Amino acid sequence: MGISQLEMVSVEQLVPAKHTYRKLKELLDFKRVLKSVKVKINVAGAIGFGRTRLILCMILQFMEDLSDREFERFLCDGIAAKWFCEFALAEKTPDYTTICKFRNLVGTKQMANLFNEVKRQLKEKNYMTETFTFVDSTALISKLNLWEERDKVIQKGYEKLNNEVISEFSADPEAKIGAKNNRKFWFGFKKHISVDMGSGMINKVAVTPANTTDSDGAKHVLPKSGAVAADKGYIGAIIEMLKRNLHPMVIKKNNMKDKNVDLDRFISKLRAPFEGVFSKQNKRVRYKGTVKNQGAEFMYAMAFNMRRLLVLNPN
Numbered sequence: 001m002g003i004s005q006l007e008m009v010s011v012e013q014l015v016p017a018k019h020t021y022r023k024l025k026e027l028l029d030f031k032r033v034l035k036s037v038k039v040k041i042n043v044a045g046a047i048g049f050g051r052t053r054l055i056l057c058m059i060l061q062f063m064e065d066l067s068d069r070e071f072e073r074f075l076c077d078g079i080a081a082k083w084f085c086e087f088a089l090a091e092k093t094p095d096y097t098t099i100c101k102f103r104n105l106v107g108t109k110q111m112a113n114l115f116n117e118v119k120r121q122l123k124e125k126n127y128m129t130e131t132f133t134f135v136d137s138t139a140l141i142s143k144l145n146l147w148e149e150r151d152k153v154i155q156k157g158y159e160k161l162n163n164e165v166i167s168e169f170s171a172d173p174e175a176k177i178g179a180k181n182n183r184k185f186w187f188g189f190k191k192h193i194s195v196d197m198g199s200g201m202i203n204k205v206a207v208t209p210a211n212t213t214d215s216d217g218a219k220h221v222l223p224k225s226g227a228v229a230a231d232k233g234y235i236g237a238i239i240e241m242l243k244r245n246l247h248p249m250v251i252k253k254n255n256m257k258d259k260n261v262d263l264d265r266f267i268s269k270l271r272a273p274f275e276g277v278f279s280k281q282n283k284r285v286r287y288k289g290t291v292k293n294q295g296a297e298f299m300y301a302m303a304f305n306m307r308r309l310l311v312l313n314p315n
Contacts, residue, residue: 062299108295142188178210
């Protein structure tokens, strides 16, 4: 007659010592990170999970770039995910509605606190110095096409679909039509970022309607000190940079009298390694409105900096 044995195993035992989630918690003081969010749990279904675990869930969701439904499955099935969010192996985890409601409860301001606390710790460890800063923008796409909106505009008697009338017909009235050039258009928002060129980490991020110019968006992400490397789209921001005692390293347009080809070529080479920051981030937005997308970009930027920290600390 066989004897069955029951072996007690914890999540702590199952997560490898060199797992990236473990490394991350070793490199950052998560107690400070969690304290930066001051919110009372008053959402149905969330009370039983506690504030700490739900904040960790929100952080991990953006680190893995998952939708609410995808993260529900990821957390339920993933041992390392449960360890990171402080759930026991057989313990119930939040469903997608709880995750969504809690994120809305936290709001953009608290997400900014999370991003800034992580950035504060990175500066304390001398990863971010703001000596040289890369500034650029990219499209955040709400929809790939606007055929329905265009048809509605024509039916109403307007000649064409443009930013003057789009808010009247779009499901997201804050989204606008943006243009990279005469051939490339998108509908949604524009993300402006500044990257510390010493570490490759994101220092500031701002979301504006898609029709905001790079020069106007720059004021939201300019650093406090140092030199700013930017492309031709930031010519109009040079005056603002000088007002803030920054050193502008902006590529000049070909028709400008003070254009220095050799200097511009140097600036282009200096900027090139950091243009890949955008290629590693999803350009499709999940939310409506500038405020919600701003909160999401704070979280994505924080997640990017965390992954970058792991690269800079491979051991």
